[in-house]
Amino acid sequence: MPIIQGIIASSYKAGGSFESIATLTAAGGETSLTFSSIPSTYKALQIRGIVRNTNASTGWTGLKVQPNSATSTYADHRLSGNGTTASANGSTGRAFGLVDNSVPRDGNTASVFGTVIIDVIDYASTSKAKTFRNFTGVDINGTGIVNLTSFLWTDTTAISSIVLSPETDAFKAGSTFALYGIKGE
Amino acid sequence: MLSKLVQLSHYTELRENNVAATYEPIAATTLGSAASSITFSSIASTWTDLRLVLTAKGTSSNYPYMRFNSDSGSNYSLTRLQGDGSSAASGRQSNQTELFLINGSLDTTIPGLITVDIFSYAGSTYKTFLTTGSTDQNGVGYVVRIAGLWRSTSAITSVYLYTSPDQFAAGTTATLYGIKAA
Numbered sequence: 001m002p003i004i005q006g007i008i009a010s011s012y013k014a015g016g017s018f019e020s021i022a023t024l025t026a027a028g029g030e031t032s033l034t035f036s037s038i039p040s041t042y043k044a045l046q047i048r049g050i051v052r053n054t055n056a057s058t059g060w061t062g063l064k065v066q067p068n069s070a071t072s073t074y075a076d077h078r079l080s081g082n083g084t085t086a087s088a089n090g091s092t093g094r095a096f097g098l099v100d101n102s103v104p105r106d107g108n109t110a111s112v113f114g115t116v117i118i119d120v121i122d123y124a125s126t127s128k129a130k131t132f133r134n135f136t137g138v139d140i141n142g143t144g145i146v147n148l149t150s151f152l153w154t155d156t157t158a159i160s161s162i163v164l165s166p167e168t169d170a171f172k173a174g175s176t177f178a179l180y181g182i183k184g185e
Numbered sequence: 186m187l188s189k190l191v192q193l194s195h196y197t198e199l200r201e202n203n204v205a206a207t208y209e210p211i212a213a214t215t216l217g218s219a220a221s222s223i224t225f226s227s228i229a230s231t232w233t234d235l236r237l238v239l240t241a242k243g244t245s246s247n248y249p250y251m252r253f254n255s256d257s258g259s260n261y262s263l264t265r266l267q268g269d270g271s272s273a274a275s276g277r278q279s280n281q282t283e284l285f286l287i288n289g290s291l292d293t294t295i296p297g298l299i300t301v302d303i304f305s306y307a308g309s310t311y312k313t314f315l316t317t318g319s320t321d322q323n324g325v326g327y328v329v330r331i332a333g334l335w336r337s338t339s340a341i342t343s344v345y346l347y348t349s350p351d352q353f354a355a356g357t358t359a360t361l362y363g364i365k366a367a
Contacts, residue, residue: 016208017208018207018208020365020367022367023366048233048366050305050313081265081266081274081275081330082275083264083265083276083277086266086275111310112311113305113310115315115332117315135315139263139313140262141336144262144264145332146265146275146331180208180364180366
């Protein structure tokens with residue numbers, strides 16, 4: 001069988017439209033991590049990460065997201081699959097954006113982290129409310145969940161910081177979030 | 186833009202100023218003829234995450250699979266969420282010897298789009314990934330989202346894609362990207 005060992009060799013320049021802004025890594029025990037001083041020069045932001053919390057139970061909990069540390073007003077919707085059933089729900093009036101079912105607890109198989117990709121477009125707009133789109137999940141070989149969620153932050157303030165918190169307890173050591181900026185024209 | 190095929194181990198010679206970009210194509214291929222597999226090998230540990238983008242057709246209605254580092258042990262598992270145009274459902278596979286990339290077969294004429302985001306691929310935890318699969322053939326199709334796990338703490342140095350039965354059809358493209366965090 002052919003083995004394709006190839007590369008598009010190019011004069012690809014460092015930088016480009018997708019830029020790394022900052023990375024946060026939990027030493028363990030932090031109840032929140034914060035991206036601060038986010039520049040307003042991008043069109044969109046993406047957060048990519050792996051996460052686990054310190055609770056000794058099995059199962060999973062949610063990830064709270066708060067732009068500018070805001071405690072109002074958020075609404076969310078979720079479509080999830082737990083390996084058996086597809087389900088959907090939503091809520092309004094939360095004090096945080098909820099990325100549900102994304103943080104496995106520490107009683108699960110060791111060395112398994114949940115995965116998150118969080119996107120927000122026009123985060124620096126001062127005339128638009130902010131919608132976050134999230135693709136997250138965890139598989140633990142016999143259990144697990146995959147989620148498509150979105151949440152709305154009704155505020156039109158430009159986002160200059162983002163606070164991430166597990167819905168309960170604290171981040172496990174090694175939980176890591178990387179913030180990227182995507183440039184527009 | 187200069188474009189040619191070279192060995193993966195030589196790619197650093199071709200980057201401008203040898204500086205890794207944040208979102209960088211590592212390797213890519215378009216099949217000029219049918220092939221039973223596609224392998225990305227000698228993947229350096231330079232980046233934080235890997236992203237595989239595959240537009241795939243099959244020579245028959247066959248199924249695409251993936252393995253890491255040639256591991257054929259029962260070390261793969263996944264949880265999926267899918268919609269087929271009629272209903273939404275969820276399923277699971279555990280203790281598998283390979284990863285079923287999508288919950289459906291490849292079409293022979295219309296490429297399906299598959300992406301795989303592999304997180305902290307060079308780290309010391311088990312390897313987790315998120316997969317999207319999308320295809321529509323005007324009356325038939327599906328969308329699937331997967332959370333997957335490879336129970337190995339080894340860094341991923343190769344990605345092996347294959348179909349069963351038969352082959353990837355000519356015109357199938359596969360691109361591997363590296364994403365570098367600050």
